[in-house]
Structure formats: structure tokens, C-alpha cells
Amino acid sequence: MYRYDHCDQAMVDARVAEFRDQCQRRLDGRLSEDQFKPLRLMNGLYLQLHAYMLRVAIPYGTLSGAQMHILADIADRYDRGYAHFTTRQNVQYNWIRLEDAGDILADLASREMHAIQTSGNCIRNISSDHFAGAAADEVCDPRPYAELLRQWSSFHPEFSYLPRKFKIAVIASPTDRAAMKLHDIGINLVRNNEGELGAAFYVGGGMGRTPMIAPLIREFVPLDQLITYAEACLRVYNRHGRRDNKFKARIKILIHELGADEYRRQVEAEFEHLLAQDIEPPFAELERLREFFGDPGFEDLAEAELDRSDPEFALWADRNTHPHKQPGYVSAIVSLKPVGGIPGDATSAQMRLMADLATQYSFDECRVMHTQNIVLPHVRKADLHALWSRLDEAGLATPNLDQIDDIIACPGLDYCSLANARSIPVAQKISQRFAANGKGDTLGELKLKISGCINACGHHHAGHIGILGVDRKGVENYQLLLGGSEADDTSLAKITGPGFDEDGIVDAVETATDVYLANRADGERFLDTYRRIGMAPFKEALYG
């Protein structure tokens, strides 16, 4: 994985010193809150419902064991012994003291981490496929390109004050595991007919109050023009994005209003202009970055069958592992979704265990999934049972990847000042309901996603079943949506009808799954059945 050079470290250390000083100036009154707020947000420090919240960047979701350890230490030293992994592959702490912010950033910097650009109208953390470098279906490892984009976008003076926040995802597989088309820019690394690697640019996707699937703006950008084309995309947005209206300021609105063809025309013109200025980083820099992401020294193993004599292990192995490009290895998914638990939360003890297991079994590497689980990307099949046993002891081996209880849920009104309703209790009740009635095991792949407000941090638009919490005259109310997907078959979910109260939405989810089970054809997922039979049977069952 990437390691800081002296420039990276100097930049991050300087930012720590700068923010430490800014915090002190706020505490002693030299800065007002109005002056300080944009400064703290540039360092990922929010003021949430109960305290300050710090969001730490995890570039493309990749962590070393040492980095996971320092995250656990911060949870104990400065917070309340836990952290929350987010749908942007980041991690958040909910109980931060302003007095401690400088020390926390210093601790992060000591392990080559920071909280820069985890808020504000800038280019946010670059996300990627959590199986990058391990997946059998990728055309290349997307992480060197994500890292190049990270370096390009960090402190980019032209893009530090965009009309609105800007999110980029990079993948390199036909299977989209990063919700690529629901980002401001989604980059899919592909091979053209000549076998050359390049980048397909999808621009103008997003969720939030106006969900949109990004249109394909350019089918193939040569890799030695990647940054130049990204810069052209950003420039057109920066020039024409709606700074007068926060709710119309995202690039998706610009492209929707301009039309994809006109946006593409302007980007191409800007691209030609920039090519003449030769702004692309030297290709040697990309080659240098690639060296950080080489294979970690896989053993030359024969493909082996697992010992399936332990049924609990066999179920977990079936559900929570993913094929690896290297024979004899798999990627193992650590579930942060125990039945009745809080999706994405991990205690400091669990984080230390994951760090140690990453070191012991996965070449010292783990990944944060946007679905709020953790991946150990390179595990020998021969080690899988031992790994599972350790995870099981710590409550981290729930066999539920992509099952109905593998729920994405934003922090909701329990923590977030923007939320209108609580998300987590609904997730807890649903997972408990389906564990108790035994239906969960009959449903197969079913992605359920819950947001506590229209900003859609819980990706409800992209859930096979989505739930949106709203405020109805001061009372929590929940809308049910069906038919969304953030995979390569990206689609936006549709609202079924009037909303439900907290218990009612749990019943409604069960009703929707009953309709699916009654209509399922062989091999169909919930989403497939919904797409085949449409909304009407679900509405009939829900509302009569």
C-alpha cells in the first residue's frame, strides 16, 4: 500500500500544526465560530448533536494494521471506546473535545493519516473497490489511479472552494462494488479494443435530494491524460456550477440542466486547452505509485477445497468470502452488522483484533467497505477457519454479507444534526425481526439501506429496499422505496406510497419480502423479481 514520502508527511504535519493553532485561537476567543467553522470543517471536525464529530479520511478504504491500531487508540484515548465506519469508506468519532483535536490529528499523522477534505466544498476522499488488488475480475488494480487522484486533489487551489462537495470513485472491474455511477465522477478503468488501459468517465451521478445516475461522458481517456481530463471535468463545473443555490449546486444538477452532450462538448474544449498546457503529472509518477500496490508476495498455492465439516463456518465462508485472483486465497469480509447491532460501529477491542488479524492473515492490510464492513483482502484458504474462529469469538463473524440484515444505515437522528429521523433503531429492529422469524435465510441477496434524511448518506435510493426517515410534524416517519441498485445494474429506487411509523416500517419490509417470496422465480434476487413484476403487487400488499 502507499507510504507517505517526505512531502506527504510535511504537508500533513504542517496541517496539524496549523489546525492546532486555529483550535487554540477559537478556544481563547481570537476566532469566532463563524470564522472557525470553515476551518474546522476543512479538517473534518463537525459539531453534531451531542459533541464534536471527527471524520477521518481513509483513502480508497485501505488501512494497514498499524493504522487500524491508531484508530482504536484514538477511540479509547479521546472518544468513548468505539468508532463508526461510514458509507464513504471513512471512519467517524462522535464524542470529540475541541481541546483534543490537535492531538488527535497528530496521532493520525504519526500513522500517515489525516482528516483533510473530509468536509467542505472540495474533492472528498477518493473511494474505490474494496476488493481492489484482490478481485479476480479486475482489469488492473485501481488504487494507484485513486492515489494519483488523491494527490492531485489534495489542497488543489482551484478546487478548494467548489460550488459544492465533490466525490470521486475509481473502479477497474465490470462488477461495480463502489456505487461508481452514483458519484460526481465515477471512473471505470477499462481496456479498449487494442488492449490498452484507459478510463471511462461517468460524470454527474449522486444521491441526496435529487438522485441521478451519472451519464457516460467519455468512453476512453488514455491513462497518460487521466488527470487532465478530470481537471477539465472539474473546471467546467467550477465555472458554471450553481453557487447561488445550495440545493442546485452539485454537478449532477449542472449536467442535468446543460444536458450531457453540451457538458461533454465543454469538457472536450477545456480538455484540448489543458492538453496544450501539459498539466499531466509525469507518467513516471504513476509508475512510482504502481510500485506501492504490487502483489504482496502471495504464495504459489494450489486451489484447495475448504473443510466444511463445521456448518457455521461453512455458512460464513459461503457468504462472507469473495473469490481472489490468486489460487489458494480469498478475500474475507468481517461483518460489522451483528443482529440487533449498530451498522458500522466497532469497539476499540474489535478494531485492534481486526488490525492484528490483518497483520497475521492478510499481509497487514484491511479495507473499509462502503457497506460499512471490513475486508481482509488476501487470506489463505488454509487460514480461513482459524480467522473465522477469532472473528466469531469477537462477534465479528455474522454470516450476512448482502443479506437483509447487512444493512447500511447512516447515524441518523441519534447522532446527526441534519437528520430528521433515527436510522439505527430501524436497522436493529429489522435485523432482529428477520433473525427471529427465520425468513432472513430464505431471501438470498437483498440489500437494504436506510437514511435518516434526504441527504441519503445511507444510500436509500440505491437499496433493493430503501428506507428514508422524514419528519412529519415532529414525529419520525419512514418512507419505503423499492428497486434501487448501486451495482453495475445501477437503478434508483421508487417510493411505494405513504410512509410508516417505526414499527410499521419493519412490518412493511417484511410484507415486501413476502411478496417477493410469493412471486420469486428460480434464481431471482429480490431486485430481479421487483423488476419483473413491478411495483403494483407490492403496493397492493402494503396498502390494500
Place this chain on the structure above:
Amino acid sequence: MIILTGNDLASGAVTWWAGSEWSRDVADAVDVGEEADAIAAREEAARRVNVPYAIKAEIGPDGTVRPAHIKDRIRGLGPTVRPDLTLKPGDANAVHEVI
């Protein structure tokens, strides 16, 4: 009644105006009537509170102060999904009372 709330500048903890000082307990909140803006401005200038704002509240059946909106009731208690981290970790009914 109108009560005043905000966050402690240094810790970020939720605080409530109790008449002469800020309290962590919403039960201590007092009716500030039309003085909300004046108190908020004075206290914020002195850095005894951060981002204060006035909200509606009522006196509940048990005589305690109850913010009108669920968001402020959750602020007053803590996250409903972590009773151990609320201000009333030993009170099994506390979470139900804020919802």
C-alpha cells in the same frame, strides 16, 4: 416555554441555560421568555457556550422540562441506541420517554 441550548465550546457537550449558568441536564433549563437572544449573545461572546439557540419546550406530566422536538429531546439525553452513553444510563425508561 422557551429554553436556551447550545454546546460547550471546549468539550462540545450539550448544555442548557439554567438561569445563571449552563447545565448538562435539560431538567435544569429555565424559561427565558423574550430574553433568549440577549442571553445567547452575552454568553456566546463570553465563550461560555457555542452556537446557542432557543427552542420551544413544555413541562411534562412529571414536572420536568421536555423539549418540543424529538431532536432536542435526543440531544438532552444522548443517543437512544446507546443507553450506556446517555445521561441516564441506569434508567431503562429514559429512551422511551424522549421518543
